[in-house]
Amino acid sequence: MRRRMPSAVALLPALALLAACQSSGGKASGGDASGPTRVTVAHVPSTLFAPLYLAQAKGYFKEQGLDVDLRKVQAGQDAVPLAGTGKVDAVVAGFSAGLFNGMAQGLKVKVVASMGASTGARPSPTALEVAKRVLDSGEVKNTTDLKGRKVAVAGGAGAAGGYQLAATLRGAGLTLKDVTVVNVAIPDMRSALADGGVDAALAPAPFTTAMEEADVAEPLAVPPRGTSATGVVFGTAFAGKPAADKFLTALRKGAADLQGGGATSEETVGVLAKATGQKAEVLRKTPPYQWDPRLAPDTGQLDAQKQAYRDAGLLR
Incomplete structure (x- = not known):
């Protein structure tokens, strides 16, 4: 599988950090007696x-x-x-x-x-939030119903959130291949759920709290304890x-x-x-x-x- 090279925009934070390190002498660790x-x-x-x-x-x-x-x-x-x-x-x-x-x-x-x-308990610091519109319509009643649907993960399937999503889906007998993982920045997940861009999102607190208080989404599942x-x-x-x-x-x-x-x-x-x-x-x-x-x-x-x-x- 060919690996997609990071875009110039994606590399900007790392390049800025590299420049900062070089301006301070290149080597990260130092000190003397x-x-x-x-x-x-x-x-x-x-x-x-x-x-x-x-x-x-x-x-x-x-x-x-x-x-x-x-x-x-x-x-x-x-x-x-x-x-x-x-x-x-x-x-x-x-x-x-x-x-x-x-x-x-x-x-x-x-x-x-x-x-x-993850603690595995509810409320959880990280949760699989599902859009209220698909819950209210009855299209999604449990995690299994997410099969074939779009799920937002910051960084995409290959990021840390991708594994957290995989661990959460596993309890419903699903894998990452059973859903369409969409790379969405965490602050943008709420609007993506509201406008129909995605049906669910694996999000951390306090963004989960904001989604729920805005009546945009509800937590459907959480990563297992120890994830x-x-x-x-x-x-x-x-x-x-x-x-x-x-x-x-x-x-x-x-x-x-x-x-x-x-x-x-x-x-x-x-x-x-x-x-x-x-x-x-x-x-x-x-x-x-x-x-x-x-x-x-x-x-x-x-x-x-x-x-x-x-x-x-x-x-x-």
């Missing part, structure tokens, strides 16, 4: 990555002697190659079919940690440095703060509002994800994700 080690991290702003933002805001990276430079990108799949070439040290984002294809072809990166996972398609990727050159272990130590401390009621505390809400640009009052209504306190890579989820992409014909 008299100062902290600089670590450059590309990330897609999301509550999924709460351990990263807590570690930064609470000074856990500084405790480890690290000066962490967080750089926002629109799509993690565009930033992963920069980690492979040492332009950034780490990428915290969703895993895509492109990541697995790149690794198979020798891209010098390693998956070193997990991030947020995860995001995490931390290191460039292999950085992975072998002492700073890499220190970075993970600080991340785990952030994850520990999210256990119990920590994910919904006012302190956490404030940190996430600042990091993601979302309003605190919206985040208070947003169901939290769950995090392994050790942030260990979930090999079962990684294997399941690869299989879903393979079944959809997206892996070489």
Whole structure:
């Protein structure tokens, strides 16, 4: 299967990040005996990555002697190659079919940690939202009825959302090939559902809440408990440095703060509002994800994700 090359527009965020890295000296990690080690991290702003933002805001990276430079990108799949070439040290984002294809072809990166996972409970931080018009008409009564219909996923079938959709459809005996996956940016999903562009959308909170409050869509299904398609990727050159272990130590401390009621505390809400640009009052209504306190890579989820992409014909 021929892989579609990214458009010039799609590459702009990554190219901008590359230029920023080059202007700061080209190499991502640095430091000397008299100062902290600089670590450059590309990330897609999301509550999924709460351990990263807590570690930064609470000074856990500084405790480890690290000066962490967080750089926002629109799509993690565009930033992963920069980690492979040492332009950034780490990428915290969703895993895509492109990541697995790149690794198979020798891209010098390693998956070193997990991030947020679905709780499987309702309300869910991620849900399969179905347009009210097809629910009210009786055309769609359950997930099985989505067969042959258009479903919006940010980034398309090969993105992290594609795997989350596959995991959600699996309970109804469907695969990604049984629906038409349409690449729609998350902020545009509500209008796509309203105007008939798609019949359903795999969306994260708080966008799910907005759709429901506008009476545009209702949640039909949620990803099973433990479903995860995001995490931390290191460039292999950085992975072998002492700073890499220190970075993970600080991340785990952030994850520990999210256990119990920590994910919904006012302190956490404030940190996430600042990091993601979302309003605190919206985040208070947003169901939290769950995090392994050790942030260990979930090999079962990684294997399941690869299989879903393979079944959809997206892996070489």
